Amino acid sequence: MIAAVIRRRAGRWALKGAATFGLLYILTPLIFVTWLAFFRQEIPSFPPEGYSLRWFAAILDQRKFVDGFSLSFQVGVLATVIGLALGVPAALCVTRFRFKMRTPVASLLLMPLIVPGVVLGTSMYVFQVTMENALDVDVIGTFYALVAGHVVIVIPWVVRLVTASLAGVDRTTEEAAQNLGANAFVTFRRITLPAIRPGIVAGALFGFVTSFGNLEMSLFLVGPGRTTLPIVILQYLEWKIDPTIAAVSVVQIVLIGAAMLITDRYVKLARIV
């Protein structure tokens, strides 16, 4: 009796311990980078000589950070919009229709999630060079070519999360709508779309974050004077290490964290992802 209770308690503590360790493992680098961003001295070393906000102010003095942020934001938004326009219908097809190549197509749509970024970037680069030669127009290094590349990494997130939420849609509600006089399009807009909205919102959020943070693929696709934020950070680090980078990271963490918290208010992310 008592032995069983002790064993059960021990198990619960072991589980809690493991969870705490996992969480700390993930959070420690973030905590350190955040701490570092507020150090006063230029060379990061412990203990801090004092605290200041000067590195946050320094971001705004460097045009390349501002430009990189702005480019990454624009690319992310546009890639997400296009990714939704392609990914939502794709998810519908894969879940709703029975066709011969359904399973391979479904796997293919998720492929960019597991293909290494360098491989993706190389293929994209080779493809765009070929396009440029064939069409005789500028492709490589243009804004739209960069967006096109990012669409590829947004689509799998949209497909994955919309598919997950489609699985929870009661098909008979769609039949009921049609029975009451709604045609296929109205049924989708009034019944299906509200039901999968959580999946769409989550897909858009994850797609955007993935695009915004993408480094490997973007390295192959950016042109002169057109650099995304992760690449700006990388280039900066090649020359010097000072807490500016930490400050940039903190800004990103705060923005993405806020986006998640706001989204979570409307859509319970834990339920879909």
Place this chain on the structure above:
Amino acid sequence: MAKLEIQNLVKRYGDFHAVRNVSLSVADGEFLVLLGPSGCGKTTTLRMVAGFIEPSAGRITLGDTDVTVLPPWKRNAGMVFQSYALFPHLTVAQNVAFGLEMRKLPRADIERRVEETLALVRLKGYGARLPRQLSGGQQQRVALARALAIRPDVLLLDEPLSNLDAKLRQEVRVEIRELQRQMGLTTVMVTHDQEEALTMADRLVVMNEGEVRQVGSQRDLYERPTDRFVAGFVGRSTFLEGTVETPGRFRTDGGLSLACAAGTAAVMGGKASLALRPERVEIAAAAQPGLDNSLPGTVEFVSYLGALIDIHVRLSPADRLVVQIANRDGGFAPEVGQHVFVGWPASAGQVFRV
């Protein structure tokens, strides 16, 4: 309201015939029930009427319109689904208003009709709630209100009561039936529950393996089943297997010679079943000379059902009969192992070809 006409309806899936050549006519204001075991094609038939399944052949006419190939949204049929299929993100009032919005009614008319319909199903004041805030019975009534609000030409009910508990089911049965009568709704209901079918229908259609086996009133189906399947499915029958030797004479596989109704020449010679309703068989301690058939037997099993008692009597190594008697004070109550006599008039038995 309108008349519904189904002619030679067929649905094939590859080699499988889900519905074979079904023809039915539902009169204006009639309550027709499709009854059958699962997989008999009753739901497929209903879904073809609603337009969710395209028939392989045949014709469906609603009122004066041939709706066979019309999409669901162009037929004026109101359906209540087994799972209710309420729109989870819309309030009760919005659910009921949905079909009216699709019909582009003015806002004021919609609001008035939603109020009326909710009152009709006794859900006045529930308009602002979400479906998940309602009980199963209330959800079922919203589904009904939603289908009624559009003033459908025909009301289609797909096992509408199967998700309710037994007590509620009995109440809702009566409610639906009363509403249907008041409004003069042409109605087709699908169910596998024969008690539900018998209490609600004006007329019943028994289906099996995609075919209509018999159409008729409750009394027709019970008293004059046209085949062995109907005799076994509607109410209860015990079947004695054997052959018809001569008109009016049935010999069981166990060797018993029994008097049966004449006019069974069609089944002469071949394998046949003699069907007996358990409550039409008499049981007594001594022979019953007044009856056409009176046979000795041994009680093998007794199940006590309260108001009724089922007694299983062994007549021969191959023949066993169920007798149902009323549980009367001081009545004959045989026990397992007891020797008894069972008897019935020839007219109580029905012979079917196997």
